[in-house]
Amino acid sequence: MKACIQRVLSGKVVVGGETVSEIGQGLVVLVGFEKGDLKSFVEKMADKVVNLRIFEDSLGKMNLSVKDINGEILAVPNFTLAADCRKGRRPSFQSSEEPIRAEEFFNLFVEECKRREVPVKTGIFGADMKVHLINDGPVTIILTNDDIK
Numbered sequence: 001m002k003a004c005i006q007r008v009l010s011g012k013v014v015v016g017g018e019t020v021s022e023i024g025q026g027l028v029v030l031v032g033f034e035k036g037d038l039k040s041f042v043e044k045m046a047d048k049v050v051n052l053r054i055f056e057d058s059l060g061k062m063n064l065s066v067k068d069i070n071g072e073i074l075a076v077p078n079f080t081l082a083a084d085c086r087k088g089r090r091p092s093f094q095s096s097e098e099p100i101r102a103e104e105f106f107n108l109f110v111e112e113c114k115r116r117e118v119p120v121k122t123g124i125f126g127a128d129m130k131v132h133l134i135n136d137g138p139v140t141i142i143l144t145n146d147d148i149k
Helices: 039-051 099-115
Strands: 002-015 018-023 026-032 062-064 072-077 120-122 129-144
Touching (some): 018 072, 026 129, 039 099, 039 129, 072 129
Parallel strands (some): 072 120
């Protein structure tokens, strides 16, 4: 499992020219799953994302989480995070989780974030999405299974 977390002032997902989800200050989280991922990884990743202290406190230090600032999460499914670019110039996606299982894991990730009392909006699994955001900082963090053990 991989997550690309971006601290944002705002974010939205557009599908077919229509805005399907939109948030104010918070996190845009691109989430991808690989073969071999477990339900426990999803739960740990949700906990890490919700509690990751990447928002500034009154002293300007990154010391607050999205939960602390009453922010929102825009979760976007993204199988391309599983790309293997080690050989050649064309990414391989052989390690990407099968779509049915990946969608189950994505929905679980969303539910786990909500269970931790953070409002979550989502992109549409399998859709051609246009993701708009205003990255704040910019602050972008990449998390993998190795970061949540």
